[in-house]
Every structure is written in structure tokens, then in C-alpha cells.
Amino acid sequence: MRRPFHDLSRSWPYVLGASLIFLLAVMGISLGFGAVTFRAQDLWAWVSGSADAQTQLILNHLRLPRTLLAALVGALLAICGTATQGLFRNSLADPSLIGVSAGAAAGAGGVIVFLNHVQWNLWGLSLVSLGAFASGLLVVWFVYRLASGVTGTSVTTMLLAGIAFTFLAGALTGLLEFIADNDMLRRISLWRMGGLEGAEATRIALMAVITAIILSILLRQRRALNALLLGESEARYLGIDVQKLQRTVIICVALGMGVCVAVAGTISFIGLVVPHMVRMLTGPDHRYVLPLSAVTGAILLVVADAFARTVMAPTELPVGLVTAFIGAPVFISLLRQRGYAGIGA
Amino acid sequence: MAILEVRNLDVAVAGAKLLHQVSFSLAAGEVAAVIGPNGAGKTTLLRAVAGDIPASSGDLMVCGRTHQQWPLLDKARQLAVLPQTSILNFPFTVAEVVALGRNPHSTGSAVDEQIVAEALAALDIAHLRDRLYPQLSGGEKQRTQLARVMAQIWRAEDAQERLLILDEPTASLDLGHQQQLMQRIRQMAASGIAVLMVLHDLNLALGFADRLLALHQGKLVANGPCAAVLTSELLHQLYGAYAAVVRHPLDGRSVVIL
Numbered sequence: 001m002r003r004p005f006h007d008l009s010r011s012w013p014y015v016l017g018a019s020l021i022f023l024l025a026v027m028g029i030s031l032g033f034g035a036v037t038f039r040a041q042d043l044w045a046w047v048s049g050s051a052d053a054q055t056q057l058i059l060n061h062l063r064l065p066r067t068l069l070a071a072l073v074g075a076l077l078a079i080c081g082t083a084t085q086g087l088f089r090n091s092l093a094d095p096s097l098i099g100v101s102a103g104a105a106a107g108a109g110g111v112i113v114f115l116n117h118v119q120w121n122l123w124g125l126s127l128v129s130l131g132a133f134a135s136g137l138l139v140v141w142f143v144y145r146l147a148s149g150v151t152g153t154s155v156t157t158m159l160l161a162g163i164a165f166t167f168l169a170g171a172l173t174g175l176l177e178f179i180a181d182n183d184m185l186r187r188i189s190l191w192r193m194g195g196l197e198g199a200e201a202t203r204i205a206l207m208a209v210i211t212a213i214i215l216s217i218l219l220r221q222r223r224a225l226n227a228l229l230l231g232e233s234e235a236r237y238l239g240i241d242v243q244k245l246q247r248t249v250i251i252c253v254a255l256g257m258g259v260c261v262a263v264a265g266t267i268s269f270i271g272l273v274v275p276h277m278v279r280m281l282t283g284p285d286h287r288y289v290l291p292l293s294a295v296t297g298a299i300l301l302v303v304a305d306a307f308a309r310t311v312m313a314p315t316e317l318p319v320g321l322v323t324a325f326i327g328a329p330v331f332i333s334l335l336r337q338r339g340y341a342g343i344g345a
Numbered sequence: 346m347a348i349l350e351v352r353n354l355d356v357a358v359a360g361a362k363l364l365h366q367v368s369f370s371l372a373a374g375e376v377a378a379v380i381g382p383n384g385a386g387k388t389t390l391l392r393a394v395a396g397d398i399p400a401s402s403g404d405l406m407v408c409g410r411t412h413q414q415w416p417l418l419d420k421a422r423q424l425a426v427l428p429q430t431s432i433l434n435f436p437f438t439v440a441e442v443v444a445l446g447r448n449p450h451s452t453g454s455a456v457d458e459q460i461v462a463e464a465l466a467a468l469d470i471a472h473l474r475d476r477l478y479p480q481l482s483g484g485e486k487q488r489t490q491l492a493r494v495m496a497q498i499w500r501a502e503d504a505q506e507r508l509l510i511l512d513e514p515t516a517s518l519d520l521g522h523q524q525q526l527m528q529r530i531r532q533m534a535a536s537g538i539a540v541l542m543v544l545h546d547l548n549l550a551l552g553f554a555d556r557l558l559a560l561h562q563g564k565l566v567a568n569g570p571c572a573a574v575l576t577s578e579l580l581h582q583l584y585g586a587y588a589a590v591v592r593h594p595l596d597g598r599s600v601v602i603l
Contacts, residue, residue, distance in 0.1 A: 009454075091435060227448050229435045233397060233428055238497070239421030239449035284435035 008288050015288075019295045026299050027071060030306035031063045035314040069199035070305040070319070071298035072207040073264045076214065078297025080256040081271025082278075082289050083218055086225045087249045088155055091279060095257050095271040098250065099139040099162045102169035104261040107135025109176035109188045128191065129262035136261055139165050140254040153246050155232070194265035194320025196305050203263055210259050214252045215294060221245060222286040229284060267320045269327025270297050276334060300326075347406075348373050348508050348539035349394065354403035356386075356393050363389040365563045366403070371556075373506065376530060376540040378550035378571075381560035382584050387543045388429065390560065391510050394541060395426045408506040421449035423504045425497040429512040429543075431490050433478055439489050440465065440474040446496035450503055460499045464492040467529050469522070483517035491526065501537055509533060511542035515549060527553040547601045551575060559583055572599045 008015060032038040036058060038046075045051040046059050080095040088097070096102070111131035143165050147158035177185055218225070224245050227235040232242050260267065274297045275289060282288040301319070304326060308317040349371035356364040363386045371377055379387045392398050393405065396412035405411065408423050425446070433442070443464055447457040465471040468488040473481065478489060491514055498507040514530070515523040523546070531553055534540050544550045550557060550571065557574045559567035561583050567574045580588045580601070589602045 089432075089434070223448055227445055229437070230433055230442075230445060231428070231431055233426075234431060236397075236417065237395065237421060237424070237426040237494075238445065239418035241417055279436065283441065284437055285441065 008282055016291060019292060023295050023299050026302050027067050030067055030302050031059060033306040034063060034309040065199035065204060066196050067302055068204050070196050070301045072211050073260050074270055074297040074301025075294040076211045076256050076260050077267060077270040078274040078293040079215055079290060080253045082275035082293045083249050083253050085275055086228060087246060089229055091276055095253055097159060097162045099143045099165040100136040100254055100257040101261055101266050102166040103139025104132035104136030105192055105266060106169040106172040108132040108191050109173045112184050112187050113176050113180050133258045133262035136258040137254055139169055144250055190318060191265050193318030194267040195318050196264050207263060214256045217252055219290055221248060225286040265320055267323050269323050270300055273327050273330050274300060348408055348506055350406040352404040354405055355401040356389055356398060357401045358398060363563050367565045369558055369565060369568050371539045371541060373537045373539055374534050375556060376534045376554045377556040377558055378542055378544040378554035379558045379560060380544060380550060385560040386563040387560055388512055391512050391543060395510050407508055418449055423506055424508050425494040426510040427490055427494045427512060427514060436477045436479055438475050439470060439478060442478050442489050443492045443496050446493040460496050464496040464499060468492045469525060484519060484522060487517050495533060498538060507538045509538050509540045513543050513545060515546060523549060551599050575599055
């Protein structure tokens with residue numbers, strides 16, 4: 001069976017361009033959805049600067065930053081997912097496998113329970129976000145140390161260590177929830193469901209810079225990442241420093257996921273499903289999968305967030321719930337056609 | 346001139362001595378088949394030569410260099426290795442898998458495409474070029490992987506001294522493709538590549554290798570031209586099996602009959 005995009009080397013600029021235009025269109029449309037609905041002419045008035053003050057306020061200070069943040073978080077999640085699946089050489093691997101999400105949840109819980117009254121922030125990130133980021137990275141570091149020995153890093157050990165630490169961090173979160181009062185409990189569980197409220201300029205700038213850096217680092221490694229899919233020794237025989245490559249990927253994924261979780265809580269399934277879907281279209285070449293996953297992840301999270309704002313308006317659903325509701329059925333349907341595109345253990 | 350020089354090589358993994366005082370050399374254009382029973386150290390020898398596992402003692406020079414003083418990328422231009430099993434679950438096309446063999450080179454896409462096309466044709470898989478690798482049969486996968494490692498050291502312009510290491514390349518191939526594959530390997534050798542491979546099929550080794558290296562319990566018990574080395578005594582020593590080595594009635598080559 002052939003792939004839809006059989007040879008992208010010539011059509012690539014058009015495919016990428018079209019997908020970016022589609023992303024912009026989706027972002028534009030999503031601006032209209034929310035507790036207050038804007039029609040096309042309202043949006044047009046806003047673009048041309050003739051909208052009323054309330055419309056200006058909502059779009060400039062709520063919708064636009066939030067849509068931008070959703071796009072960036074979605075992109076970074078999908079990039080991390082692509083890199084994780086490449087690292088584990090398994091197209092069903094999830095970036096949270098290395099323990100970062102569970103660690104972050106425990107860290108966020110810890111801050112919510114023990115540092116409840118500290119109002120302090122850095123680069124627009126609250127203490128909860130920073131705690132999540134730090135503990136997510138700490139867990140990855142433990143997992144990485146455990147999996148690394150004199151003979152190098154074992155990806156299998158890393159997978160198992162990730163599972164073990166995920167359980168440990170989960171138990172810790174459970175303990176924190178147990179000792180938390182009602183208000184804290186609600187904050188912890190809401191945080192875990194993920195949300196994109198509280199988007200503002202510094203956060204967006206931070207996300208944009210980190211996404212750009214991680215994408216460019218991984219894109220520079222695209223040939224090495226492709227070779228790694230053949231196997232670790234095979235990649236080494238092709239002249240690739242596998243140790244260094246693995247370390248680079250792990251650092252990128254840990255940082256990327258850490259920042260995503262810090263900014264938006266745990267948002268599942270984007271990192272798992274998006275690269276998988278993109279690979280079905282383009283094949284596994286990271287030169288195409290990385291950028292196109294980023295764009296697709298952005299589109300998906302923007303759409304999911306628009307859903308989250310609209311479904312129960314004026315109440316907002318946590319966006320993590322929406323991605324899980326969309327992502328799980330998509331994933332199940334992928335499993336049902338596992339013969340295609342060579343999904344397998 | 347020797348592409349591969351092995352002197353008194355000892356290899357121990359986790360305290361177990363897997364190779365003991367192995368010495369041999371391999372010249373450019375020479376095809377050597379490593380034979381021996383299961384667990385004799387054949388794959389260990391290949392992995393030590395490829396630089397995957399370090400020698401405990403002894404000398405190992407490939408293309409005049411030791412693995413320690415050989416940058417990975419330079420090495421990949423001169424030394425290509427096909428492991429026993431390769432698992433690739435990602436839906437690369439056959440042509441893309443073969444093109445990965447050109448990764449260590451920066452010869453430009455025109456040259457690379459040409460080489461990929463030649464390697465595909467050489468292994469009789471040109472018609473599969475757009476098929477997805479995970480959907481191929483075992484033999485087709487094997488030929489694709491082989492085309493990949495061949496593409497890696499295809500041209501003498503990229504590197505004059507080249508070594509090809511193959512671990513049971515014929516394992517999942519049918520009779521016709523086994524023969525075709527061995528002929529391709531001979532053609533590669535004729536262009537100056539030294540070939541070191543593990544073969545289980547003794548008659549294939551007799552038919553296509555210049556030299557046999559017989560391993561038994563980590564020791565090199567025989568090393569020399571096929572016809573001279575392969576006797577029914579050696580087979581009994583190696584495998585504990587009784588087999589006759591006779592002359593082929595048509596061309597006079599040695600043939601093993603069980």
C-alpha cells in the first residue's frame with residue numbers, strides 16, 4: 001500500500017505552507033467561539049480596528065493570547081511525542097512515559113498543599129507551575145540515571161523506570177490529595193485536567209522561544225533520528241553517536257513536556273496521537289514528521305480548546321478532558337487498523 | 346594489503362570468555378565465511394570486529410585503524426554491518442530504508458539516488474521500492490537491509506578500503522535469492538571490499554567464500570581456503586555430526602553431504 005504523500009521532497013514547501021494556512025484559519029475561526037460568540041463580521045471589525053471596546057477587550061486579552069498559547073502548547077506536545085516515539089522506536093510511545101507528567105503532577109500537588117499562600121512568580125509562571133516543572137525534570141533525571149550504566153542508556157530500562165516512577169509519583173500525589181483540604185483538592189484535580197486560562201504575553205513568549213529552540217535542535221538531528229529507527233547498533237554502524245543523540249532527545253522532551261505541563265497542566269493524547277497520524281500521511285522521515293506534527297498538534301489543541309470553551313458555556317471544561325475525549329477514540333480506531341502503517345510492538 | 350588484522354584477540358563479556366586468542370587477517374577483495382556450532386562465538390567475533398564490544402586483550406585493526414582512534418562517521422564510510430536481526434516497525438518505503446545507508450556520506454542527493462537505485466537493482470528489489478517496509482515478507486526485508494548496508498559502502502570513490510560484515514545474510518532467503526545474494530557479495534568483493542560473514546549453510550560457504558574461519562568454543566580451529574580446510578574430521582569436531590565432504594561431479598568443488 002502506498003502512502004498518501006508518497007514522495008514529499010518536491011511538494012514539501014506546498015504541504016507545509018498549506019498546513020500553516022490551515023492552522024491560521026482554524027485559529028481565526030476559534031477566536032469566535034467561547035462564552036461570548038463572535039460572528040465573522042465582529043472578527044473582521046476587530047481586525048480592521050473598528051470593534052467596540054468589549055469585543056476588543058475579550059479578543060485582545062482573552063481569546064487571542066489563549067489561542068496562541070493553545071497553538072504553542074499543542075505544537076510542543078506533538079514535537080515531544082514525535083521525539084519520544086523516535087527514541088523508543090515505537091510509534092505507540094507517549095512522551096509522558098519517561099515520568100515527566102506524573103512527576104509534574106506531584107510537584108504541583110506539593111506546592112498547592114504546602115505552599116498554599118505563597119504568591120510569587122517567574123516569567124509569568126506561578127509557583128505551582130514552577131514546582132510542576134522542577135519535579136517533572138527531577139523525575140526524568142532519576143529515570144535517566146537509573147537507565148544509564150557503563151554500557152550506555154538502555155531504552156527498555158528507561159521505559160520500565162519511567163513506569164515505576166510514574167507509579168511512585170502517582171502515589172505521592174495520592175498522599176497529597178489525602179491530606180489536602182477540599183479547596184486544595186479541587187485545585188489539584190483541576191490542575192491535572194489541564195487548562196489554558198491565564199495565557200498572557202510572557203508565557204506565550206516563553207513558550208514560543210522554547211518551542212522554536214526544541215524544534216530546531218531536533219530538526220538538526222533529523223537524519224540521526226531517522227537512522228535510530230533502524231535500531232541502536234544499526235544507527236551506530238551508520239556513524240551516529242547514539243548516546244549523545246539519546247541524551248539530546250531526552251533533554252528536549254523533558255524540557256518541552258516540563259514547560260507544557262507547567263503552563264497548561266497535563267494534556268494527554270496530543271503527543272501520542274498526532275505524530276502517529278502524521279506518519280501515516282508522510283512516512284516516518286523526521287524532516288517532515290517534526291514540522292507537520294507541530295502544526296497538526298497546534299491545530300488539534302486550538303480546536304479542543306475552542307470546544308472546551310463552548311460545550312458547556314459559560315462554564316469552561318478543562319481542555320485536558322476534551323483532548324482525552326477526542327484522542328482516545330482516535331487512538332482506538334488507529335489500533336483497529338494496525339495492519340496499515342505497520343503499527344506494532 | 347590487509348583490511349582486517351586480528352592478533353591474539355580475547356573477548357570476555359561479564360566474566361565469560363567468549364573468544365580466545367583469535368588471530369587472522371583479511372585482504373581486500375577477500376570473502377571469508379565464519380562457521381561453527383551455536384555458541385562458538387561467531388556473532389561475538391563479528392561484533393568485536395565491528396567495534397561493538399571491546400577486546401579484553403590482543404590487537405584489532407580495521408582498515409589500518411583501531412576502533413578507539415576512529416571517529417564514528419569516518420568508520421561508517423568504510424565499515425558496514427548487517428546484524429542478525431533488525432526490527433524496524435516504522436513505515437519507511439524500501440527505497441527510504443536503503444537510502445538510510447547513505448547517511449554517513451555527503452555525496453549529494455543525485456549520487457545517493459543513483460546508488461540507491463543500483464543497490465535496489467542488485468538485490469532484485471527494484472519493483473518493491475515504494476512498498477512499505479513493515480509489510481514485506483521476511484526475505485524481502487532481509488534483502489532490503491542488505492541493500493542498505495551495501496549502499497553504505499557502494500563506491501570506491503567514497504573510501505578505498507572497505508569492510509562488509511554480515512551476520513547470516515541468507516537466513517530467511519529462498520534458494521534462488523541465496524544464490525543471487527552470494528553472487529552480489531562476490532561482485533562487491535571484486536570491487537575491493539573485504540567481506541566477513543557468518544554462514545550456516547556450509548555448501549553456500551564452499552561455493553562462494555574464499556576462506557573459512559572455523560570457530561569452536563571461542564577458539565579459531567581452522568583458517569584457510571575452503572577446500573583445504575573443510576574435512577569431515579573438522580565437521581565432526583565442530584558439530585559432533587557425521588558428514589561426508591565429496592567432490593561435485595560437475596565442477597569438482599567440495600560439497601558437504603549429511
